[in-house]
Amino acid sequence: MCIKFIHPQRARCRLCHAPALPELSLCEGCLTALPRLVHACPRCALPMEASAPPETPCGECQADPPAFELSRVPLRYEAPVSDLISHFKYRRGLSDGQLLAQLLARHVRDTTLDVQLLLPMPLHPSRLRERGYNQAAELARTLSRATGIPWNSTLLRRTKAAPTQREANKRERRRNVRKAFVCESKNLPRSVAIIDDVVTTGSTARAAAAAVKLAGAERVEIWAVARTPKPGD
Numbered sequence: 337m338c339i340k341f342i343h344p345q346r347a348r349c350r351l352c353h354a355p356a357l358p359e360l361s362l363c364e365g366c367l368t369a370l371p372r373l374v375h376a377c378p379r380c381a382l383p384m385e386a387s388a389p390p391e392t393p394c395g396e397c398q399a400d401p402p403a404f405e406l407s408r409v410p411l412r413y414e415a416p417v418s419d420l421i422s423h424f425k426y427r428r429g430l431s432d433g434q435l436l437a438q439l440l441a442r443h444v445r446d447t448t449l450d451v452q453l454l455l456p457m458p459l460h461p462s463r464l465r466e467r468g469y470n471q472a473a474e475l476a477r478t479l480s481r482a483t484g485i486p487w488n489s490t491l492l493r494r495t496k497a498a499p500t501q502r503e504a505n506k507r508e509r510r511r512n513v514r515k516a517f518v519c520e521s522k523n524l525p526r527s528v529a530i531i532d533d534v535v536t537t538g539s540t541a542r543a544a545a546a547a548v549k550l551a552g553a554e555r556v557e558i559w560a561v562a563r564t565p566k567p568g569d
């Protein structure tokens with residue numbers, strides 16, 4: 337007679353296939369090795385030198401303060417984070433999206449939150465049709481479950497398609513995204529967080545935050561999984 341024992345399968349680490357931590361598809365080692373964003377502008381998350389005075393905004397935020405109050409960004413946009421984000425964004429790797437949202441949730445849960453609504457960074461409708469889904473909305477959905485803060489994917493909308501930002505210089509980028517967003521003022525609470533996967537130049541976050549402020553929010557935070565390592569601005 338053959339008796340089979342069925343062991344419950346422990347989840348595996350997404351990066352190295354070792355047994356994963358509970359509630360996170362990463363093992364302890366891979367979690368510790370992730371490229372953390374440690375030295376950064378508290379306002380826009382621009383990576384800064386380790387020698388820069390802590391809690392001091394970067395030169396640009398001092399000279400031209402953005403409409404958002406602060407950014408919460410746990411990671412640098414480097415491998416393996418960049419691979420997870422690309423897989424999630426362009427190949428609809430939803431389990432990677434869950435993992436990225438969990439990492440962001442752990443980061444924001446460590447602090448006292450003064451946010452009443454999560455708004456995913458919107459895609460222009462034509463881009464949404466092309467890609468099939470908005471990765472920022474997937475992040476916001478998981479973050480909402482993890483934090484208990486409600487989310488809404490229709491209040492903030494994109495009315496102008498984004499050109500290829502990488503090729504434009506800073507002034508062009510700012511011009512391209514200015515007035516690219518509208519926000520419904522209905523049901524907007526005092527303090528709002530805009531959710532995105534990556535902050536690349538900050539121009540998009542500035543424009544979206546300005547639209548949310550125009551709609552009546554008093555405080556806006558930017559929550560993103562990663563910040564590109566090069567200033568780019």
Ligand SMILES: [Zn+2]
Pocket residue numbers: 349350351352353354362363364365366367
């Ligand atoms: Zn691992």
Ligand SMILES: [Zn+2]
Pocket residue numbers: 377378379380381382393394395396397
């Ligand atoms: Zn800054």
